[in-house]
Amino acid sequence: MPDLPFSLHYTVQGEGPAWVFLHGFLESSTMWDYLPLSDLPIQQIRIDLPGHGWSFELLNTPSIQLMATEVQRVLDHLSIEKYTIVGHSMGAYVGLELSQSKGFQKLILLNSNCWSDSEQKKQDRLRVASIVTEAKSHFLREAIPNLFSNPTEQAQVIQALIQDANCMTSEAIAFSALAMRERTDFTEFVNANPDRFIFIHGKLDRLVSVEELQAKIAGTKVYFLNCGHMAHVEAGEEVMEIFAREV
Numbered sequence: 062m063p064d065l066p067f068s069l070h071y072t073v074q075g076e077g078p079a080w081v082f083l084h085g086f087l088e089s090s091t092m093w094d095y096l097p098l099s100d101l102p103i104q105q106i107r108i109d110l111p112g113h114g115w116s117f118e119l120l121n122t123p124s125i126q127l128m129a130t131e132v133q134r135v136l137d138h139l140s141i142e143k144y145t146i147v148g149h150s151m152g153a154y155v156g157l158e159l160s161q162s163k164g165f166q167k168l169i170l171l172n173s174n175c176w177s178d179s180e181q182k183k184q185d186r187l188r189v190a191s192i193v194t195e196a197k198s199h200f201l202r203e204a205i206p207n208l209f210s211n212p213t214e215q216a217q218v219i220q221a222l223i224q225d226a227n228c229m230t231s232e233a234i235a236f237s238a239l240a241m242r243e244r245t246d247f248t249e250f251v252n253a254n255p256d257r258f259i260f261i262h263g264k265l266d267r268l269v270s271v272e273e274l275q276a277k278i279a280g281t282k283v284y285f286l287n288c289g290h291m292a293h294v295e296a297g298e299e300v301m302e303i304f305a306r307e308v
Contacts, residue, residue, distance in 0.1 A: 069108055069131050070115035077102040078308065079144040081136065081159075083152030085172070086237050087205065087226040089114025092149065095293050096301055101308055106139065108132055110155065112233025119232065123239035125151075129158030136164065145307070147171060149293065150268075151237065157247040160257065169259045169307065171300070172290045174269050176277055177246035186242035190235035197231045210265035210289035218294055248277055255280040261303055263288040263295070 072090065080103045084092045090107035091114065098105055109116035110128055120127045132155060136144060145167045148156035153173030159165055178186065192200050201223050206212035212219060226234075251258045260283040264271055268290050274283065284303055288295035 068116055068118035069111070069135055071106060071108045071135050073139065074105045074107075075099060075101070075103055077104050079104045079106060079136075079141045081132070081141075081144050081146045081156075082107045083110065083132065083146060083148040083155050084113065085148075085150030085152050086241070087113075087201070087222070087229065087234065088149065089225065091225070092293065096297055096304075098304075100301070101304060103308055106136070106141070106144075108135060110152065110237075112229060112236055119236050123236045123243070125154045125240050125244040126158050128240065129155045133159060133162055145169070147304070148173060150290065151241055154241060154244050157251075158245065160247070160250070160254075165257075167257050167259070167307070169261060169304070171261045172263055172266055172268070172292055173260075174274065174277075175247040175251045175258070177244055178242055183242050186238045189238040193231045193234045193238075197234065198227060200234075201226050207267055208290040210263065210287075210295060215291075215294065251281060252279050255282070258282075259303075259307065260284065261286065261292055261300060263290055263292050266290045 082090065082093050082105060084090055090109050093107055112119050141164065143164050143166050146156040146159060147169045149171045150173050153168065153170040156168045157175055160168055205222050205226065206219050209215045258281050260278065260281065262274055262283060262285055264285050264287055266289050271285065286292050286296040286299050292300050
């Protein structure tokens with residue numbers, strides 16, 4: 062891959078309509094390895110967001126919008142004119158920003174939402190940014206198991222995720238927490254364009270409740286699966302079935 066005027070690491074695989082895969086907070090593009098995406102007739106573009114995976118550099122300002130700008134630069138470099146986005150958690154926040162771009166066709170929000178943080182959640186983001194500077198490993202050991210509906214059953218996966226997340230710097234973790242804290246609310250836009258957004262959500266997701274999602278989303282397709290915040294691990298077959306319908 063040639064040197065590029067941006068720092069995001071990406072991979073391209075397969076042929077067909079372009080699908081852009083954006084991972085969540087504390088993850089990387091390797092999260093998609095849990096799914097047999099090569100079975101789909103698509104061109105996969107997997108991108109590591111700033112501070113995650115092999116994208117080591119951070120932007121000057123913690124901003125989901127600026128993350129989306131960098132992703133768009135990758136797509137422009139690849140001459141991708143039309144694309145579907147699959148965003149897990151934080152990755153879907155980036156995808157929502159990209160929904161304002163001319164090449165955007167559809168966003169699949171995997172274990173995510175389209176609204177801005179509540180005041181309590183904003184305080185939680187600040188606390189995370191503060192904690193990780195002093196106790197990163199402790200934070201990861203507490204936060205990552207909580208993403209699963211049954212952590213005991215996923216002990217090996219959890220350990221691998223903690224190990225990978227420990228490779229991130231405390232600065233990168235804090236950067237992303239602060240970026241999510243200031244993100245734009247897209248609820249009105251999503252509800253006004255229900256054919257362009259699909260939610261895949263865990264009934265046992267501790268981060269976003271089923272009740273809150275149902276209360277805020279009207280007319281948009283929502284698939285509820287029997288899992289927590291990590292549907293690609295806990296309900297991979299069902300997730301793939303949904304992806305296959307949307308190609």
